[in-house]
Amino acid sequence: MTSPNRGARPxxxxxxxxxxxxxxxRRRGKTSRSELARATGLSKPTVALALASLxxxxxxQHAGMRTAxxxxxxxxxxxxxxxxxxxxxxxxxxYIRGAVADLSGAVRTRDSRRSRATTGRxxxxxxxxLATELLERATARHPDVVVHTVIGSPGVLDPERDALRMAAxxxxxxxxxxxxxxxxxxxxxxxxxxxxxxxxxxxxxxGHGRDVSTFAFVSIGTGIGMGVVVDGRxxxxxxxxxxxxxxxxxxxEHVSPAEARRRGAxxxxxxSAAVVRGARSAGMREPLSARAVFEAAAEGDARAQAxxxxxxxxxxxxxxxxxxxxDPELIVLGGGIGRAPGFAEAVTRSxxxxxxxxxxxxxxxLGDDVVVDGCIACGMEELxxxxxxxxxxxxxxxxxx
Numbered sequence: 001m002t003s004p005n006r007g008a009r010p011x012x013x014x015x016x017x018x019x020x021x022x023x024x025x026r027r028r029g030k031t032s033r034s035e036l037a038r039a040t041g042l043s044k045p046t047v048a049l050a051l052a053s054l055x056x057x058x059x060x061q062h063a064g065m066r067t068a069x070x071x072x073x074x075x076x077x078x079x080x081x082x083x084x085x086x087x088x089x090x091x092x093x094x095y096i097r098g099a100v101a102d103l104s105g106a107v108r109t110r111d112s113r114r115s116r117a118t119t120g121r122x123x124x125x126x127x128x129x130l131a132t133e134l135l136e137r138a139t140a141r142h143p144d145v146v147v148h149t150v151i152g153s154p155g156v157l158d159p160e161r162d163a164l165r166m167a168a169x170x171x172x173x174x175x176x177x178x179x180x181x182x183x184x185x186x187x188x189x190x191x192x193x194x195x196x197x198x199x200x201x202x203x204x205x206x207g208h209g210r211d212v213s214t215f216a217f218v219s220i221g222t223g224i225g226m227g228v229v230v231d232g233r234x235x236x237x238x239x240x241x242x243x244x245x246x247x248x249x250x251x252x253e254h255v256s257p258a259e260a261r262r263r264g265a266x267x268x269x270x271x272s273a274a275v276v277r278g279a280r281s282a283g284m285r286e287p288l289s290a291r292a293v294f295e296a297a298a299e300g301d302a303r304a305q306a307x308x309x310x311x312x313x314x315x316x317x318x319x320x321x322x323x324x325x326x327d328p329e330l331i332v333l334g335g336g337i338g339r340a341p342g343f344a345e346a347v348t349r350s351x352x353x354x355x356x357x358x359x360x361x362x363x364x365x366l367g368d369d370v371v372v373d374g375c376i377a378c379g380m381e382e383l384x385x386x387x388x389x390x391x392x393x394x395x396x397x398x399x400x401x
Contacts, residue, residue: 017042018050022059022388025079030063032074051077057391058083079103084146084387085139087186088375089127090195091115091153093169093222096123097369098130100138101376103387108138110369120172124181127151131186146390148383149186150375152195154223156240164192166244168263169223189386191379195219196243196334197234198374199366200227203332204234205377207366212329216322217364218245220315221290221335224267228326246271250317270314272337278307294340308346311337316350323355334364 024039025031037047054060055077063078081104090097092115099110111134117123131149139145155167155174163176172178183190200217203209209217209229217227226243228235235242244264251269252260259268268274272290279293280286282303296304319331333344344363352358364370 014050014053017046018054019388021047021050022054022079025060025077026384030076030078032066032076034074036077059387059391081106082139082145084148084383084390085135086376086379086383087131087135087147087149088372088379089131089149089151090198090369090371090375091123091127091151091170092195092371095368096126096130097372098127098134099369099372099376100134101380102138103383105376105380107373107376109134110372112368118171120170120175120178121181123170123173124178124185127182128185146383146386148379148386149190150198150379151182151186151190151192152198152371152375153192154195154225156194156244157192166241166246191382193375193378194225194227194240194243195371196225197227197236198378199334199364199370200229200243200374201234201377202366202370202374203227203334203364204229204232206373207364207370208330208332208362214326214328215330215332215359216243216326216328217332217334218315218319218322218338219335220270220333220337222272224264224271224318224335226322228328230326245318245322248318248321250321251314266314266318270311270318275307275311275337278310279304282307290337291340294337294343298341308343312343312346312350316347316354319347319351319361320355323351323357323359327357328359331359331361332364333361334366334370339363 020040021036024036033044033047033051037044051060059080060077061080063076065073066076067073081102084103086101088099094115095112096115097112099107101107111130113130115123115126117126135147153164153167154169155164158165161176163179164174167173179192182192196217196219199219203217209215213232214230219225224246226245228243246264246267248266250266252265255265255268275290275293276288279288284303293304293307297308322328322331333339337343344361348361351361366373
C-alpha cells in the first residue's frame with residue numbers, strides 16, 4: 001500500500017531547494033544560476049526550475065546580465081526588494097521620526113517632525129499620519145505588499161498589565177489603552193522595541209559597534225538609557241530591563257524620592273531638563289536648552305562650564321558602574337547630550353580616574369535617525385519570514401511537512 005506521506009516528499013524537496021536558493025541569493029546579492037549551483041551543490045536544471053518557481057512567486061527577479069570574455073553571458077538574479085517593507089517609527093517627547101525600508105534593507109523614504117501632542121492618543125494619531133505618508137511614498141505602486149512595523153519607544157513591556165512602563169517622559173504613555181491603540185492602528189503583529197535597545201542594534205550593524213563584539217550604547221538627552229550588546233547579541237535581561245541605567249542611584253542627593261521612583265535618580269539628575277535646571281540655578285537667563293548650555297560652556301561661560309562639568313561627573317560615575325558590571329570593549333554615547341561636541345572626550349578623562357579598566361568611549365556618528373534605523377534592522381528578519389509565509393514558503397511549514 002502507498003504511504004500517505006510519499007506524495008508530500010517531492011513537494012518538500014522542492015520547498016527546501018527553493019528555501020536554500022533564496023537564502024543564498026539573499027546572502028550573495030546579484031548572482032547567476034551557475035554560481036548558485038556551485039554554492040548549493042544543486043544541479044543546474046534544479047536551480048533553473050527553482051528560480052523559475054521563485055520568480056513566479058514574486059520573490060526573485062532578473063537583475064541584468066553578466067558579460068563574459070568567453071562563452072555566453074550569464075543571467076543574474078536578485079531578491080525582489082519590493083516584495084515587502086519594514087516601517088520603522090521612533091516616538092519621542094519632542095520629535096517623531098520614521099522610515100520605510102524594502103526587503104533588501106534599502107531605505108526608500110524617511111521623515112521627522114516635531115510632536116505637538118499633549119496626550120498619549122494624540123501621539124498615536126501623529127504616528128499614524130506620519131506612517132501613512134511614508135508608506136504612500138514608498139509603496140504607492142505596491143499596495144498589497146507585506147508591511148512589518150517596528151516602533152521604538154521609551155519603556156519596556158509589562159506583560160501583567162499589557163502596557164508599557166518606565167516611559168515617564170511621554171504623557172499617558174504607560175496606560176494600557178496606548179498599547180491597544182498602537183496595535184489597532186498598526187496591526188496586531190506590530191513590535192514595540194525599547195528605543196535605546198533599537199539604537200544599540202543600529203550601532204552594531206551600521207556604526208562603531210561593527211568593530212567589536214561587546215559594547216554599550218548609552219543615550220543621554222531627554223531621557224537616559226542604555227542598550228547592551230554582548231558577543232554580538234542584544235542583551236535584554238530576564239525582565240527586559242537590562243540597560244535601564246536611569247534608575248542607578250547616582251545624583252540621588254539632588255532628587256526627591258518620588259522622582260527617583262518614577263523616572264530614576266540618574267535620569268532626574270542628569271537628563272537635559274536637569275542641565276537646564278542647573279543652569280538656571282547658576283543664574284543663566286532663559287530661554288535655555290541643554291544645547292544652549294553646552295554652547296555657552298564652549299564659548300567660555302563659567303557658569304555653563306560648571307554645569308557641564310557636573311554633568312560629566314555624573315555620567316562618568318554611571319559609566320564606571322557599566323564598566324564594572326559589563327566590561328565592554330566600547331561605550332558609544334548617543335542622544336543630544338551624549339553627542340555634544342567634546343562631551344565624550346571629557347567623560348573619558350573623568351572615567352579614567354575611577355574605572356577599573358578603560359574601554360574606548362566614542363560619540364555615535366549615526367545621528368538623529370539611529371532609533372529608526374535600529375527599528376528597521378530589528379524588523380528585517382521578521383519581514384523576511386512574513387514574506388516567505390505569504391508565499392507559502394516559511395521555514396516552519398517546510399519543517400512540518
